Amino acid sequence: MLRLVLRTMKAIAITNQKGGTAKTTTAAALAVLLARQGRPTHLIDMDPQASLSRAFGVSDETDGLYHSLTNRAGLPVRTVAKNLTLTPATIELGRAETELLSETGREFFLQTSLAKTPLRSDAVVFLDCPPSLGVLAVNCLTTAGGMIAVIQPGGFELHVLVHLHMTIEAVQQRVNRDLHVLGAVITNAHRRRKITNLVETEVHRVYSVLGTVRSDARLLSATSAGKLHRLKTSRALEDYAKVAARLRSFLP
8 A cells, every 4th residue: 555654845735726625624624633633734725715724713914825935934833723733824825826937946835945844754734725726736736745636526527637637647747756646535425416426436437535525514614613623523524534544544
């Protein structure tokens, strides 16, 4: 079985270039669950919409992540809960998407900043990628040692998955040979809907399915209120716990 060795320059990218797939919720839930099990876990919000930061009620008036990337400095680290830290995003991060386009080696800026960030050597680092395939997303994939695709059952999801798969292969060939596809997580699933089974079958032809997560109002409410780390149990968290258990098999 593939074992993924995570160092400060290796991380797991949670990605899909399509918005509204529960990508951010997936990154947050997996991080919370691993932290509760005693694993040092760090989240990096690479989306200028800052949804991950809001899920934990964290804001940053200094635009720290933007300045870290543009100056190639260590990342800001905020404590969220025991064993859980976060590098928050702000809308200012969107400037980096265009400003870095003309920079040489722009794909490696996040990797450089992460290497300068004082995290524990056994920390698991989750990268919440923006819903695009621009400079910020490529930085995530260049930095990552593993990638998880997050997919919501729907008519257009499989077309998006094909495009994402092509991008992953390009990144592997050109800038990051160490990027491994760990699999896919299917979110907001309704077991009685045929589309869920159809998407599971089709996704499995491309990626291993790490788990299917049921639609859950309690998790959505906690995320919207900035209190996801305080949610003790819900249907979706139970499903994410199974994904986290599979994920642990990849970790040293």
